[in-house]
Amino acid sequence: MLSPIERARIYRQTRSVLVAHWIDLGCLDVRVGEIFLTLSGQLKHLGHQEPLTGMGIEEMLSELRRVPGVHRVNLDVENWKSVGEGIWQEVEVKDDKQKYLASLAGLPLEPRKPAPGKTP
Amino acid sequence: MKRIIAVDDDALILQVYVRMLGAEGYAVQTATDPEKGLQLIKAQPPDLVILDVEMPGMTGLTLFEEFKRTLREIPVLFATGYPDSFNKATPQSVAIWQRDFADGSVDIIYKPFESDRLLGKVLGLIGAAQEE
Numbered sequence: 001m002l003s004p005i006e007r008a009r010i011y012r013q014t015r016s017v018l019v020a021h022w023i024d025l026g027c028l029d030v031r032v033g034e035i036f037l038t039l040s041g042q043l044k045h046l047g048h049q050e051p052l053t054g055m056g057i058e059e060m061l062s063e064l065r066r067v068p069g070v071h072r073v074n075l076d077v078e079n080w081k082s083v084g085e086g087i088w089q090e091v092e093v094k095d096d097k098q099k100y101l102a103s104l105a106g107l108p109l110e111p112r113k114p115a116p117g118k119t120p
Numbered sequence: 121m122k123r124i125i126a127v128d129d130d131a132l133i134l135q136v137y138v139r140m141l142g143a144e145g146y147a148v149q150t151a152t153d154p155e156k157g158l159q160l161i162k163a164q165p166p167d168l169v170i171l172d173v174e175m176p177g178m179t180g181l182t183l184f185e186e187f188k189r190t191l192r193e194i195p196v197l198f199a200t201g202y203p204d205s206f207n208k209a210t211p212q213s214v215a216i217w218q219r220d221f222a223d224g225s226v227d228i229i230y231k232p233f234e235s236d237r238l239l240g241k242v243l244g245l246i247g248a249a250q251e252e
Contacts, residue, residue: 004251011244012224019221026203026228029240041237046217047207 006069007032013067021060022049028077037064038074042093054080054088122249123147123164124242127157127183128172128199133231137170140235141242145249154178161187165194168246173200181205181212188220195245196220201231 002010010032018025027042045052057080064073075082078093124146126137134150141148149166151157154175161169169187171180178186184196198205206213206228220226227241 004247008247015224015227015244016222019217019224024203024207024228025221026200026206026230029237030244031240032244046209047204048209048214 002032002034002069010037010067010069014064014070017060017063017067020063021056022046023052023060036072036074037067037070038076040076040078042079043075043077044079054090057088058086121145121147122168122246122251123149123166124168124170124246125149125151125157125160125166126170127151127154127175127180128170129153129175130172133172133199137238140238144239144242146242154180154183158183158186161191161194165191168195168197168242170197170199173198173205174202181216184216184220185212193225195225196227197241197245198226198228199231199233200228203230 011030014030014032014037015025018028018030022045024042024044024046027044028039029041031038031040043052043057045056057075061073061075064070079091080088081091083089122145124137124141126134126148127150128134128137129152131152134152138148138150149160151160154177157171158178169184171184173180175183180198180200184198187194188196206217216226225245227245229238229241
């Protein structure tokens with residue numbers, strides 16, 4: 001079982017790798033588990049950098065796998081999906097602000113289901 | 121118990137920190153005035169500082185540079201409603217990114233945030249409230 005100190009070191013080194021790759025930390029969540037290092041949320045470069053590429057993601061993942069204590073990296077982000085071994089494809093998503101504004105305005109993010117007994 | 125100092129000119133968001141993080145066992149002190157926040161941090165350095173980036177009088181980036189000169193080891197979570205704070209390159213933001221973010225002790229969260237994201241970031245920076 002990972003000790004709190006070991007877990008903290010992995011978090012810290014993970015953030016260092018992400019920062020070196022100019023990853024926008026504000027929309028990314030990092031979780032350190034016994035087996036997996038999981039990245040979720042959205043994965044993108046800071047705005048003043050060139051857009052992230054699939055090759056850039058692979059380089060970053062390769063560095064994360066070399067962090068001592070990291071056995072596997074699980075990239076489970078909204079805006080990229082794996083379409084093959086080491087191949088990543090960008091997926092369009094609504095950003096957090098859009099989601100928030102939509103929720104404030106009472107706008108449904110998903111199409112509403114018709115009420116029981118009513119046809120759409 | 122781990123101590124957190126949160127500095128934000130929005131009193132409402134400070135209440136959110138107190139409730140969310142207090143429920144997890146962290147002791148949270150707050151300041152709406154950056155100067156007062158700086159005094160609190162220097163008087164009794166906490167385990168974590170949560171800093172709004174855009175504040176009247178003194179920006180979070182300047183406050184950060186002020187206390188980091190002497191209190192280098194304190195982890196910091198920047199909280200901002202303006203993602204451009206780091207997405208637009210200024211000499212100050214790029215310097216902080218390359219010098220301070222690079223060692224892994226600084227993180228960012230965008231407002232509005234979900235409680236899970238806030239707790240995840242705090243746990244990642246300083247661990248659970250009762251951990252040594």
